[in-house]
Amino acid sequence: MNRASTAARCSSGSPPPAHAMVRPPMTRSWQRSLTAGLLLTVVCVAFEGLAVTTVMPTAVRELGGLMSYGWAFSAFMLTNVVGIAVAGERIDRHGPRGPLAAGLALFALGLLGGGAAPSMAALIAARAVQGFGAGELSAVIYACVARCYPADQQPRMLALLSTAWVVPGLVGPGVSGYVADHMSWRLVFFGLVPIVFVAAALTVPALSRLPPPPDGGPSKRMSSPIGPAVLLAAGSVVVLLGLSARALTAVLGLATLGVVMAVPGIRRLMPKGTLHARAGIPATILSMATVSVAFFGAEILLPLMLTLVRGQSATVAGLSLSGATFAWTAGAWVQAREAKRRSRGLLVGIGAALIACGIAIVSFLLVAETPVAVAALGWAVAGLGMGVAHATISLAVIEQAPAAEEGAASAAMQLANVLGVALGAGLGGAAVALADTRGAPPVAGFALGFATMLAAALATLGLARRLPGAPRAAV
Incomplete structure (x- = not known):
């Protein structure tokens, strides 16, 4: 059983094969x-x-x-x-x-x-x-x-x-x-x-x-994933180097080179149709990348903005993030309670909407009159949304993975998460650096960064429509 046939069956929304592994x-x-x-x-x-x-x-x-x-x-x-x-x-x-x-x-x-x-x-x-x-x-x-x-x-x-x-x-x-x-x-x-x-x-x-x-797992004739994974990792680093460059030509050149290096690895290691957001497991894995960009990109920007723009201490900045830890956990337990009766797409959409709301709330801190306490409130909202979305996406990938290919599906999901975190950090840093190189006030860079993460959250909201609509029956 090769990866292409797996992706095709998963994206069609068909149930797991009849020879599913006996637990x-x-x-x-x-x-x-x-x-x-x-x-x-x-x-x-x-x-x-x-x-x-x-x-x-x-x-x-x-x-x-x-x-x-x-x-x-x-x-x-x-x-x-x-x-x-x-x-x-x-x-x-x-x-x-x-x-x-x-x-x-x-x-x-x-x-x-x-x-x-x-x-x-x-x-x-x-x-x-x-x-x-x-x-x-x-x-x-x-x-x-x-x-x-x-x-x-x-x-x-x-x-x-x-x-x-x-x-x-x-x-x-x-x-x-x-x-x-x-x-x-x-x-x-x-x-x-x-x-x-x-x-x-x-x-x-x-x-x-x-x-x-069953059947010895995937075809042993499949090529080793090491080469594509190294290309993907190296291409990701080149993209991040490009995003951190100060000259526009360096940004465009390195980012383009990095994408060219990374795309073959993505095509080999991700289900077919991931880059096109094909309904089913490809769109589910892509939504893990976009939600990671949105949440972690904004999470990196928030403490920097509090210290640089609002003049707060590192302690205050850190405490503003702490509430999201509990909120994320609460969101995961909301997923556990609602998973039996709510569609996967609906839960991911709710999570993405909460993340978007949280990012919008903390962006108001760019206005000097906004109380600093708003940071903790806004980021707790985002954490709640991430808990719902992350756990639901993980569940949807597990449910759609065919028997004996759960490893490939889990690996693709984790790759999407890692790359999303790295890209979110790179985009946020690039937005702040762009404002600095153009002589704009720091507020402009943070506004651009938060807008980018908000766009990623809204993209996740759009992808939620391509996720499974109904919970899978227990087996």
């Missing part, structure tokens, strides 16, 4: 072990992402290599894209156990390498290993939801995965900053390794009970 019996102990392991994996990845951002300046001061600072994050993103693509193929051919074990092992290895890094180059290399492992984990987690949980339990499991981000989001930056200031930044890396081992002990044995993919 293992969900005994309570088996389900508890697997669920706890998956949630612990999410907690670990989430904490690492937030903590590393906090302690990286301290690490750079000790190791030197300030000029390479950005590569500590770029290396992670590049290998993350490759890890997602590779895991999707391996899941469909051999099942999720191997990719999950490999992802956890590489993630732990990257943590150990980062904590022991004697130089900035070594730290960047460790981050690259971490990124590959995290990419595999992000793809395999959603494939596990598709393969290991009945349809009526999947919305709740997706809500639990969203909830797993709450504690890392609240305590991760503070705890990691305290450890770096009063002990050592290296302990932030080392301290997560035991948690990875516990997650592996819970999940890997449980996944051993899964039957192999």
Whole structure:
């Protein structure tokens, strides 16, 4: 079964094939072990992402290599894209156990390498290993939801995965900053390794009970995804470099080159029709990209605007974002409650509309008379919408993925999310930089940036019409 036939069947809205994989019996102990392991994996990845951002300046001061600072994050993103693509193929051919074990092992290895890094180059290399492992984990987690949980339990499991981000989001930056200031930044890396081992002990044995993919999974004659994934990642970096350039010719030249590099990878790694928003799974995956551009692009702009335009402290800017963490979780649980009776398109449309409203509310802060407290209110509205939209899109992808190809569908969705976050950040930064290079006031750049993210939210609202109209019956 090749990817083209998969995309064609998914986009037609036909039900899953009759030979759908038989799930293992969900005994309570088996389900508890697997669920706890998956949630612990999410907690670990989430904490690492937030903590590393906090302690990286301290690490750079000790190791030197300030000029390479950005590569500590770029290396992670590049290998993350490759890890997602590779895991999707391996899941469909051999099942999720191997990719999950490999992802956890590489993630732990990257943590150990980062904590022991004697130089900035070594730290960047460790981050690259971490990124590959995290990419595999992000793809395999959603494939596990598709393969290991009945349809009526999947919305709740997706809500639990969203909830797993709450504690890392609240305590991760503070705890990691305290450890770096009063002990050592290296302990932030080392301290997560035991948690990875516990997650592996819970999940890997449980996944051993899964039957192999029917018919051996996808055709083994399919070309390796590594080449297209590397092209996609490299093209994305070139696009981001173009968006950060100051000269218009450099912006247009690099952005065009990056798109030319990335498109072949997108066509290989995404379902056919994704770039044209074909109804069904292609439009669902494209909506993950657009909603990520809208939310994360605006989330990056908001604290910068509060500090630069409104003169607020970093503490106030950070607190303005905190409410969205709880609101996102609440939105995911709204999805879990409404998924059995509301269409996927309707829920994603509601989520996109709330994100658009949130962006519009925070954009009023560009007017000096608007109270700063409006930031927390507006971004909580956006967080609620993102919780509804993100969880529903994830559920729609899982539901539409044919048996034995959940890995490819989950990988495509995660790629869309990663690329959407990166593009949102690049577009927001480009809007602010454009105003600066043209001698316009900062308010103009932020207004352009928020307008761009609002357009992405409205695009998601339009794509919602191409998503499935009715919930799938439980199996």
